[in-house]
Every structure is written in C-alpha cells, then in structure tokens.
Amino acid sequence: MKIKIIFFFLILIFIFSCPLKENYTNPKPSIYLLQLNGMINPITSQYVVGGIEDAEKEEAECLILQLDTPGGLDTSMRDIIKKMLNSTIPIIVYVSPPGGRAASAGVFITLASNIAAMAPGTNIGAAHPVAISEEKIDEEMKAKMVNDAAAYIKTIAEKRGRNAQWAEKAVRESVSITEQEAIEQGVIEFIAKDVNELIKIINGVRVNTASGTRVLKTEDTEIIPVKMSSKDLFLHSLTNPNIAYILLFLGIYGILGEFSHPGSFFPGIVGGISLILAFVAFQSIPINYGGLLLIIFGIVLFIIEIYTPTFGVLTAGGVTSLILGSFMLSKSTAPFFRISLGLIIAMSLSTAAFFIFALSKGIRIQWKKPVTGREGLIGKVGITKTVLDPEGTIFVYGERWQASTEGEIIKEGEEVEVLEVRGLQLIVKKCIRKE
Template sequence: MRVLIGIFLILYSFSHGSIITGQWNDPVTPVMSDYVKRIIQKAELEKADAVIIMIDTPGGLDTSMREIVKTIMNSSVPVIVYVYPPGSRAASAGAIITVSADIAAMSPSTNIGSASPVQMGGKDIEETMKKKIINDMVAFVKGIAKEKGRNEKILVKMITESINLTAEEALKKNVIDVIATDLEDLLGKIDGKTVKKHGKEIKLSVKDKKIIKVEKSLKEKILTILTNPTVAYLLLMIGFYGIFFELYNPGSLIPGILGTISLLLALYSLNIIDVNWLGVLLIAAGVLFFILEVITPTFGALALSGVIAILFGSLILTDPDSPYGDISLKIIVPVVAFSALFFFTVAYLGLKAQRRRTATGVEGMIGVIGKAETDIDPEGKVFVSGELWNAFSESPIKKGEKIKVVSVEGLRLKVERVENGTKV
C-alpha cells in the first residue's frame, strides 16, 4: 500500500508542476543579482515549469545587471520578466534585464527604456569614456536582441537616445512579448507559447500550476538598503574619510571603526566582493576590534563594534537556500555572546593588572603586613617579606605585634601597628 501511495505521489508531482515567482521593487544591485540566482536555482532544483520575476526598478549597477542577464540566459528553466504592478517601470538596467528574458511582459500603465549609462550619483561620464561604455552596452543589447528575436534598433536607441516606451508601444515595436493585467492574466496568455532555450524549443505549460512565491530573506532586506547605488557611494566616501582621519589622528578609534565597516559594505555594494566574502571580512574585522580592545582598552567601544561586526557578518555569511542551509541564530547569538564575554574578560583582567600596585621593589613593600622583631619606640626592627628592616613608628609598638608598612624612606620603613590585619 505504501509503495502505491509513493508511486502516486511521484506521478502527481510530475503531472502538477509549479511556477516560482519573485518580486523586486528596488534598484538593480548585487542583492538583486543574488535574489534572482536564488529563485532560478530553486526552480531548477524543484524542476519548476517556469520562473516569473516581477520588477519595478529605476535601474542600477551595470555589473549587477550583467550578472542577472547571464543568470537568466543560462537558466535551464524558462524565465519570464514581468514589469508589474501598473505604474511600475523597467528603466535603465531594468530595461535590459526585461528584454533578456525568454518572455518579456508588462502590465498596463508601465514603461520601459532610458538605458543610457551614467556615473553613480547621476553625474555625466567624461565624453571619451562615455563613448566606450555606450559602444560596449550597444554590443551587449544587440547580442540579446539577436538571441531573443527583439527589435534591435529600438533597444540600441534606449541606450544611445534614452528613449522610453509605454507597454503598448513596447509590444507594437517588438520589444516585449505580452501585456497582462495581472499574474493570472499573464499565465493565461503565455500558456502554450514556445520559447527557445539552449538550442531546444520548450512549450510552456503554466496554466493552473502551483505558484510558489519566494520572498526576500532578512539578509536581502537589510542588504537592499545598504546597496542602493546612492548609499553605496556614500558608504565608499565614509570608508575613505574614516580611515584617512584614523591614520591622521591614530587612536581616535571611531573614525577608523566606521571607515572600516563602511568600506567593506561599499565593496559589496559595488559588486567588488560577494556577500560571502563580506561576511568573512566583517567577522575578521570584528575579531580585530576585540583584539584591539584587549591591547588598548577603550571601555567597550571597540568590543561593541566587534559584536556588531561579527553578528552582522555571521547573519549574511551563508545563503538560506544553499545546499548546506544557513547558520541558525541559536548558534550565532551564543557564539557572539561567548566571544564578547571572553574578550571583555581578558580586557578587564588586563586593565586590572595595569592598575594593580607593583608587587616588587620598594613600591611593592607598601601595605605589606609584617611583625615587629623588637620594640619600636620610635625606632626598631621589623620582619617583612622574609627580610629584616630598620623601622620607625609614630606610636609605640611592642615586640611580636603585627605591623603594616606605610611608606619607605631610604632604607627605613615607616610602619604602624595592626591587629588581625586591621589598623587599630
């Protein structure tokens, strides 16, 4: 019976596929690149019938856009990019991502285009460099247009003339494949369509299929804020200035801490390092902050920075959808807490040792308890720390009584009588 049920479930799963969907309403950044990769990897792993990526974006980083296009074009699962909901846009890098899809779709009252390259912050690029970048972008979109059978001239004009099209204009000029009011309408219109994928023709069967929505993870939500192109630019400048001020005025600490963390975040934001390397470097920076706290106690400033860096680095270190899973907060929090406690303890003991009175030499004699070897009135001899010393006292002390060293004057000790280690 169990065998029959198992066979039935397998046959059911093959006959009832799924559609993996995602929504991106932010600039094109490394986070979007990671998000799209995650969705497509999930679709390939689960043998989904299609992937639908709904976007509303003003554009973003060229490097991230190229990574996304590469991921879409190398996917074994058909990918539909859908500019949605109404009122949305696929501008600049978003336009190129849309037309790179196996099926490009838009909802009514949306627009696509304006793909001319600009510098971060919106500044124009120097003329010679701009010409090189535009030529590179033109060649890139020509390749996409040829592969996907789209209107090459219009796509080139999006880059060279920054033209923008409504959904109706884009459909008429063969920039997109379909206009759909919502997801259900889209599935109905593309069902049965044939797309070419790696030399093979795939007939879409998407109607009445299970829809699985992939939400942004907590890590992606945090990184989306940090990797906004404007924020990335500001992080880069804060990083440079923070480190510069720390080098100019060593020991100020706060500029160095902010500069280091900001620079690491900027390196990820600009797609120079990936998210896993960012996690590793943040953890390394956190450990470095802890070590500096031990060497140069700052009353917790460096240690607190270390806690934040290690905690954040640990949270983004692995992808929740990786084959190995993510690192549970039940592991991260105790490890970070133990690390903080360990370094705080070492720093405290080090500071305590620095403040402790000297245990050797003349200064080490002060406060030591000894015994009067003779009557002291006002002078006599005392036995302290295994040695016989000449001593004097302001009040008489009898032989055999306990004494405490008050001060050292030359080769004589000034002492006072104590009883059970307490001054009388």
Template sequence: MARLTRIFFVIPLLIVAAFMGPAVCADRLDGNIIQLTIEDAIGPATDDYIERELESANEQKAELVVIRIDTPGGLDTAMRGIVKNITNSSVPVVSYVAPTGARAASAGTFILYASHIAAMAPGTNLGAATPVQIGGFPQPTAPDKKGVKNRENNRDKEKDRNDKPETIASDDAMKNKAINDAVAYIRGLAELHGRNQDWAEKAVREAASLPASDALKLNVIDIIATSMADLLKQVEGREVKVQGEKRTLHTTGRVVQKIEPDWRSRLLSVITNPNIAYILMLIGIYGLIFELSNPGAIVPGTIGAISLLLALYSFQMLPINYAGMALILLGVALMVGEAFEPSFGVLGIGGVISFVFGSIILLDTGIPGFGIDISVIITFAATSAMIFIFIIGMAIKARRRPVVSGLEELTGGTAIVVTDFEHKGTVSIHSENWNAISNVPLHEGQWAKVIGVKGLTLEVEPLDKTTEESEP
C-alpha cells in the same frame, strides 16, 4: 481467516504508500512555475531577492520563472547582478511587464532584454535606458541620421568647451565611456536572444521609449499578454535556448507558485534606503559622541555602534560619494568645535553649511528612489546644529562652573583655624567645625585654604592673612 489475510495484504501496501508518498509529492513540486515580482526602484535588496529565488527554482527544477516588472529603473550594480543571474539560470526566465500602466524603464529594459522570453501587457512601456552616474551628467544630444551631433544647435556649448577644454573633455570622456559600455552590454543581451539590437542601442544613446504594441512590431519583445493565464497559454510549446541548449516549454496544467520578498529582503530594502542609511549614520555618530562625552552611559554608545555598522553596510552596497561623506564628518566636527570653543558662530555656521552640502551630494545618483530627501537633510542639519552648538555647549559651560554643593564644594574654600595645631586640629568653614590636617603648624584665627577632602577630614594649607586683617 479471510479477514486476517486481507489485513496482511493491506499492511504492506500501506507501508509502500508511506515510503512512496513523499517521492510522489516531491515529483509534483518539481516543474512548477515560479512567479517573482520587481516593483519600484531596483537596488541591492532586489538583486538579493532575485538571486536567492532563482537558485531555489534551479534546485526545485522548476519549469519556468516569471518575473513581473514595474520599475522606473535602479542601480547599475544591482541590475547587472540580476542580469547575470538570469543569463546563468538553468531554468528559463520570462520577464513580464505588468499590469497595465506598468513600465520597465532604464534598468528594467536591460532585464527584459536579458530574459529568455520578453513579454508586456497592453498599455505598458519600456526604454529610457541611458546610464546615470553619481552626480549625474546631461543626457546625450540625439544624433542625426549620420550619427553626428547637430553642431548648429550647440554653438554655445562649443564656445564653452573652448573656454574650458580640459574640464569639458574630461566630462565628455566619462559620459561617453559609460554610454558606450551600456550600449555594448545591451547589444550583447539582444544578440543573445535574437532581439532588435539597433533599438536597444537607441534606448541607451537617446533614452528612447516604446509602448508594448510597437515593441512587438520592432522585435524588442516576444509576447503581448493580457494576463498571467494568457502569458502561460502563449508560452506553451515555445522553444527557448537555455545555456546553449534548446528547450521546449510546457506550461499547461502547471501550478503557479507566487513568491513575494521575504523578511530578509524587506529588511535589506529598508536599511539600503538612502534616507534610512543616512539617518542610521547620523544616529551612529551622535551616539558615539555622547558616549565619549559621558563615559559609562553605555546606551548611547551601544545604539550608536549598531546604527553606524548598519549604515556602513548600507553604504557599502550603495554608490555613495566619499566627498559628501567627508563634508558631513567635517560639518559635525566643526559644530562640535563650536560647542567646546565658542567662536561667535563661525565654526557653527561653517559646520552647518558643510553638513548640508555633504548630505546633498552623498547620494546624488539621479536615479528615482536613490537620493536623500531634502526635507530629511534640512531637519537633521537643524537638529545637529541645536544639539552640538546649544545643548552640548550649555552642558560644557555648566561643567566648567564651580561646584556649589556637596563635599566637592569645600575644595578651594577658605576656613578659619579654631585652635592652634601642628598636624591635626579643627577649622571652621560655612559655620561648621571640621577636622583638619596640615603639613605646617597653624594658629587660632589664621586663614587656611582647603586643598582636599578625605572622608570627613579636610586637607588645609595656610593663607597669609588673619581674621583681623580680613576685617574692614
């Protein structure tokens, strides 16, 4: 009886534990520390990765997000997307430049300034945040103490400016517009977290850089940490302002959950690589051209359409130069024209030149990791020239040659009438007798021209000569 009582007592406890177990586990998941990673150049894939993981951290109510940074910079659009996600996050974000030897250059500096806590490992650096546009423009001359350019060192430039005032003024206006916009942006981020605004402006205007120790002294960063454990120890109890509200961080005993880019981010990183996007575009163009020149092949058209769509998606996310795209398409068109209408190489050479120049300026951003490698351009230019000028040209010439085998070869040939007939009869061609039909009467020994083939019957019409006339 006592044993039965114990069983009835234990069963309700097990049921309660079964229902409470998931809730306990869920509570344990909340409050974790999420660690993300930014490596290499910052692009659309990086923006997508940070955005999705910050949203997940907000849903999980994580205690803190730590972004380890080691980047030479990246695209302005991607950087601004990451900054926007950090500033709008309800979870505090720590940007940590690590390991030793890492850097947060250009776009990385903006991300560091946008974070609630900025940290660096010893032996790291940040800065060089001057914006670069498509096509690039010269780095601004460092101002003197009054913020005015040293005119004595720029007399030659002033002379050139006088020679071409409209062009130089336009270039200077675009350059100043981009720099002033970046200065206002980074000063706003510095003000948001009480960091050094003057040095932030200097990093943009003069491309200034700082090592970790100097950055801490100048109030550019908040912490120098030798490791992740050291960072979390220093962050413990620190007060930060998140979306206008003060929050005290508690990192002791928290689980650090390291999240690397998933397959989606890696795939996006691959197809938004300028070299890959460029190759996909050319495969798409070649595939469609081959499909149009050989209707029904299916495979070239399918591969070409898929590749072209992927390339267009990639270019939509990359800062492409549409003049470069137009030159590439013009180059392909000229090389195809050379294949169809031989012009002693004029169209072909012009097409190759247009193709190469278009490829060079297609993604001339001046940003590391976001340009097309010159070896890829040369390889595809040579391959394109060979394909369009030689291979397709030879195929078209072969198609224009008369058929020398099969029933089609009979069309246009000359036959001899074997016996007289008015509508149906027999003719001899290539030492073979064939049934023939004609709309006019034909006589034995008369020459006839084959104008068509219907099954095993030839359609013929008379020629104005006889076998006797054809003999020497």
C-alpha cells in the same frame, strides 16, 4: 502456520498503505515567482540567480520575475542576464505593478527573458549608461561605454527575437516607451493586469531555452513565491542612499546625546550602531570622502560647543559644515545613487533648528537673573527690624541681615529694597509706595 498468516497480512497492509508511483512521477507543475524591486546590486543579483537555480533543480514549469527598477550596477545586471540566457527553464519578466518601470539595467534584463510582459501604466527604456562616480570621463571613454552597451543590448534583443533597433535607441538616445508602444514595436509580447492573468496568457506558448524548445503548460500550476531572506532584505535596504543618510544622522544625534548626558548609555548605543550601519552602507554606495569629512567635522564642532559654549560660533560652523557635507556626500551622477534633495534640506534644517533652539536656551540661562545665593538677594524686598541710621538690621528672604542705607534714615517696620551686597552687609533703600 499462524505466524505465516500474520506475516502475509502485514505485507498486504504495507503494500496498500504505500502511495502509488503515479503520485511521484506526476507532481503538480510549479511556477517560481520572484520580485525584484529597487536598485539592481550584488544582493538582488544573488537573489535572482539563486532563485533561477532553485527553480531549475525543482524542474519548475517556468520562473516569473516581477520587475520594478530604476537600474543598477552593470556587473550585477550581467550576472543576472548570463543566468537567464543559460537557464534550462523559461524565464518570464513581468514589469509590474502599475506605475512601475524597467529603466536602465532593467531594460537589458527584460529583453533577455524568454517572454516579456508589462502591466498597464508601466514604462520601459532610458538605458543610456551612466558613470557611477562624478569623476570626469573624456569623450572617448564615454563613446566606448555607449558602444559596448549598445552592442550588448542588440545581441540580447536579436537572440530573443525582439526589436534590436529600438533596443539600440534606448541605449544611445535614452528613449522610453509605454506598455502599449512596447507591444506595438515588438519589445514585449504581452500586457497583463496581474500575475494570474499573465499565467493564463502564456499557457501553450512555445519558447526556446538552453535545454531546447518547450511549450509552457501553466494551467492548474502551483505558484511558489520566492522571497528575499531577512538578512538580504536588510542589506538591500542599506544600499538605499537615503536610508544610509538617515542612519548617519541618527548616529550623530545618538553620539551627541551621549556626550551631553554622559552615562545614559541608550543614546550612545543607538548612535553607535546607526553610525556603523551607515558606514557599512557607504561601502556599497559611491561617496565623496570630502563630504563625509565635512559631516564628521560638523559633529566635532557640535561636541566642542557642548563643553565650551561659544554662544553660537561653533554651532553655526557645525551646521554649515553639515549642510555642505550632505550635498557633497554622494559622488555619483546616477539618480538612484543620489541622496534626495528634500531629505538633505529637511535633515539639515531640523538639525540647525535643534541646535539654535538649544543655543538660545543656553544664552537665556547665562543672562537669567540669579534667584539663589547672594546675587539672588538683589531686588528683593525686606522689612527693617531696627531703625537704619544709616545702619541696622532687616529681615529679607527668610533671614536676618545687617543693612545700611546711603544717607537716608529709615524707621523700623518699613519696607526696603536690596540694591547691592557688600560682603556680609546689604545696601538698601526705602520702597516708595505708589498711591
């Protein structure tokens, strides 16, 4: 009987300790927040597509994509747009922060959203397609590219009920407008100073998704920031041509440091890693291999200069090759794939200044008067230990030497100056004291 009573109480404790079913059936709604800053490439495309998939699995109320981009690759942009147009949850694109922009591919992504918003002080537009390489494209091919992009952006704008006429002008004429002009022309729906204000504004808005019509309920929602993984952030940073260029120069300095001081290891390790990362970055950036070869040739000239000093000839050639290669390195006409002119000038001039400084030091050492050995005795002052008539002995530089004069007789104890070293004998003359 006691066992039955104890068992009964255990069942009651278990029932009352279990959470109510309501806690599972009515979870707090969530909003996924993604940030896309910089160039649109395969890394950022994977980040956005993955974020949308995760939000769909968790049945989030919506997903906000905070956007600030100069543009990017067409294939990566289309991957993002495909996912957005077929998403089962509402996608909100928010061009932010103030001073940010949605240019080129960013215009397409903004228009593909269920709700488009911008922060004060932002702009959108300039979606004219640009060839990645610098190879010449005939007028017929250019027309095909523009027509394809114009048709694509028009169908996106029409699907989302936005100003298709302006969208086409953004492609064909590269027009760009502010957030106020965008809302007046029906390009976006809202202006919000920050994400919190945007969430309040979109509460109750009706949108059409791939799963049907939904009314947003964003009041009292949990914001879930979705950040890039450390690996993706690192790979994304490598796609910046300026960072790739800096890594290339760090590699150059490291390798040169190892060659000039063999066995130090640290410069060589840092230089080798930097060079490898630079070449990894160049795989995702359209580069001119002629420019890269010029830079490598400049490195070779610097290394040869270290071992066979030519008093500046190889250094001048290396600096020239480095500068020309730097300007030729990027072969893209797209601004976000170009290396900063200021960075090229700064790095080239600093490299030139370093090697000119090192070269001048080397030349000074070559021409510097010896201070040790027999050559170092020339010009030294000694004291005669015997009469020089014309030969005798002197004491100079802490040592006793046989000495000879050129015809004159010098008494013992006089100061003499060394003029020449002939074998084991010094040629001297009497020091003339100035009264």
